[in-house]
Amino acid sequence: xxxxxxxxxxxxxxxxxxxxxxxxxxxxxxxxxxxxxxxxxxxxxxxxxxxxxxxxxxxxxxxxxxxxxxxxxxxxxxxxxxxxxxxxxxxxxxxxxxxxxxxxxxxxxxxxxxxxxxxxxxxxxxxxxxxxxxxxxxxxxxxxxxxxxxxxxxxxxxxxxxxxxxxxxxxxxxxxxxxxxxxxxxxxxxxxxxxxxxxxxxxxxxxxxxxxxxxxxxxxxxxxxxxxxxxxxxxxxxxxxxxxxxxxxxxxxxxxxxxxxxxxxxxxxxxxxxxxxxxxxxxxxxxxxxxxxxxxxxxxxxxxxxxxxxxxxxxxxxxxxxxxxxxxxxxxxxxxxxxxxxxxxxxxxxxxxxxxxxxxxxxxxxxxxxxxxxxxxxxxxxxxxxxxxxxxxxxxxxxxxxxxxxxxxxxxxxxxxxxxxxxxxxxxxxxxxx
Ligand code: AMP
Ligand code: MG
Numbered sequence: 001x002x003x004x005x006x007x008x009x010x011x012x013x014x015x016x017x018x019x020x021x022x023x024x025x026x027x028x029x030x031x032x033x034x035x036x037x038x039x040x041x042x043x044x045x046x047x048x049x050x051x052x053x054x055x056x057x058x059x060x061x062x063x064x065x066x067x068x069x070x071x072x073x074x075x076x077x078x079x080x081x082x083x084x085x086x087x088x089x090x091x092x093x094x095x096x097x098x099x100x101x102x103x104x105x106x107x108x109x110x111x112x113x114x115x116x117x118x119x120x121x122x123x124x125x126x127x128x129x130x131x132x133x134x135x136x137x138x139x140x141x142x143x144x145x146x147x148x149x150x151x152x153x154x155x156x157x158x159x160x161x162x163x164x165x166x167x168x169x170x171x172x173x174x175x176x177x178x179x180x181x182x183x184x185x186x187x188x189x190x191x192x193x194x195x196x197x198x199x200x201x202x203x204x205x206x207x208x209x210x211x212x213x214x215x216x217x218x219x220x221x222x223x224x225x226x227x228x229x230x231x232x233x234x235x236x237x238x239x240x241x242x243x244x245x246x247x248x249x250x251x252x253x254x255x256x257x258x259x260x261x262x263x264x265x266x267x268x269x270x271x272x273x274x275x276x277x278x279x280x281x282x283x284x285x286x287x288x289x290x291x292x293x294x295x296x297x298x299x300x301x302x303x304x305x306x307x308x309x310x311x312x313x314x315x316x317x318x319x320x321x322x323x324x325x326x327x328x329x330x331x332x333x334x335x336x337x338x339x340x341x342x343x344x345x346x347x348x349x350x351x352x353x354x355x356x357x358x359x360x361x362x363x364x365x366x367x368x369x370x371x372x373x374x375x376x377x378x379x380x381x382x383x384x385x386x387x388x389x390x391x392x393x394x395x396x397x398x399x400x401x402x403x404x405x406x407x408x409x410x411x412x413x414x415x416x417x418x419x420x421x422x423x424x425x426x427x428x429x430x431x432x433x434x
Contacts, residue, residue: 013276013300016290018417019341019376023358025287026301026342030349034321036191036259043179046171049189050232050352055165058182060155064118069150072110072132072139073123079144086110088137092117110139119151126150168354170232190352192234196255197224200241200248200265200275201330219403220264220328220335227339230434232351233260243272252278256306256323259350262343265330267298275327276300284325291342292417294375295334295400299342300327331400337378337412340431360414360429366393369415369422376417378431380409392430409433 017025038052067073073092078084089109094116104122105111111120119126125145133140158164164178171179171187179187197220204218205211218240225235236258241251243266255261266275267289276289284304291299303322324346328338341358348356363383371377380395392413397405414429415422422428 013286013289015286015288016292016297017288019291019293022288022291022293022299022301023341023345027345027355027357029287029301029303029324030346031355033324033346033349035350035352036193038188039191040186040188043176043185043187046179046187046189047173047176048232049171049187049192051165051167051169051171051175051187052190052352053188054163054167055179055182055184055187057158057160057162057164059160061157061159061181062152062154065154066152067113067115067117067119067126067150068152069126069128070114071112071127071129071150072141073105073113073119073126074110074141074145075105075107075123076125076145076147076149078108078110079127079141082142082144084141086139086141088112088134088139090120092120110141124148124151166354168352170353192232193259193347193350194236195228195233195260195262195347196236196238196258197221197228198238198241198251198255198261198263199330200243200263202243202272204240204265206240219332220330223332223336224262224264224328224339227336227344227434228262228347231344231347232353233347241266243274245274245278248274248278249281252282252325256304256325259323260343260347261323261325262328262339263325264328264335267300267327267329269298279304279325279327285322291338292375293337293341294377294379295331296329296338296341296378297334297375298327298329299334299338301325301342329400332403333380333397333400333406336406340434341378358431360431362427363390363392363430365413365422365424365426365428366391368424369394369413369428370420371415373418373420377415378412379415380406381411381413381430382409383411383430383432392428 087109089111091112093114105120106122113126124147127141127145131143165175169175199218199221203215205215211217221237228235238251238255241248263275266273282304284302286302289300290297303324305322326343328335380397381392382395383390383392385391395405395409410433412431414431
């Protein structure tokens with residue numbers, strides 16, 4: 001159900017979903033969005049970009065049976081009885097041809113071999129040097145090996161022509177290594193989506209101004225810009241919108257030039273919370289107007305056809321694709337959390353990434369938590385300790401306006417909506433901060 005073509009500014013915006021349903025509908029909408037074009041960048045500049053081509057293996061990986069240990073290449077059957085003494089007939093190091101070229105390893109023979117070197121024919125295993133002793137060309141071996149031990153067979157990692165990286169992969173360190181391993185010095189990536197950021201509120205002033213006694217500085221534009229960049233987008237900063245219809249409408253229209261519009265503030269029940277009303281006047285389709293979460297309950301998600309309410313642009317016969325928007329609550333922590341849990345997947349899709357599920361990890365709770373049931377909570381928390389002995393605890397805070405407390409947090413504890421009390425020592429879900 002959606003409130004579509006809503007034109008009544010007095011509408012009751014009551015499409016409140018559970019967290020899971022809200023997340024799912026965002027993912028569903030995200031699956032249908034179009035990406036921008038592509039560009040080609042140097043491998044060194046491709047980190048964290050999204051791949052717009054498939055990367056194929058240009059030969060078998062490994063291209064030869066590769067020794068994974070320093071030692072001796074042997075025929076495993078020769079080691080049935082121990083200790084065994086074999087005759088060394090040569091040496092092979094990584095990257096080099098045979099030093100004393102044996103045609104192959106015959107019964108009773110062995111070849112000294114280094115990690116990364118090609119295993120010679122005849123041999124089917126490598127014995128680690130630690131289990132051998134050498135006297136001249138006589139090699140005594142104290143341990144048996146199974147066929148295949150300490151060898152990666154040719155093509156075991158990938159076959160020539162096989163897909164190593166899919167279109168839509170985010171290029172992390174391992175993906176960059178894979179691209180390098182097939183000689184791709186330049187990669188085709190998706191252009192970054194542009195995300196317009198529009199902070200609303202009469203009380204807000206820009207960083208270049210001195211706030212009056214009841215004014216505050218606009219911080220959401222900057223936290224959102226940081227989150228947009230981290231998620232692979234290009235932030236487009238709009239001027240602060242006052243709580244005034246005409247100017248807000250104008251700035252929303254500017255914002256809809258971008259690939260995604262993220263608004264903050266003005267989505268609560270207050271008299272001057274005009275964001276939904278202005279969007280409704282533009283015949284926006286609201287997918288949800290709230291989620292049963294804390295912080296961030298009044299979060300809004302929807303889309304609007306850019307041409308709607310304004311005359312069609314000259315020469316455009318094809319209807320413009322609708323643009324998605326998020327109306328995030330203005331409280332700074334609500335803004336951060338709702339971006340992370342709802343806007344990020346949409347941005348990732350616009351950036352060309354394959355759809356990602358939100359995954360929580362678990363950590364041991366340091367001290368008891370008591371909350372009211374009914375809302376899924378994402379509360380700023382500190383994960384501390386070390387190695388396997390990590391523990392997590394809530395940061396004491398003054399509610400969702402408390403930026404200072406949130407800056408001390410490195411994660412959020414996620415509390416299911418039906419839990420009233422979580423005891424110290426229990427494992428809780430946490431969402432790491434990006
Ligand atoms: P609103 O969602 O507009 O009702 O705002 C909720 C609270 O967040 C109010 O205390 C606002 O002053 C504060 N707030 C709204 N927008 C911003 C912003 N861009 N930066 C910092 N605080 C904000
Ligand atoms: Mg406001």
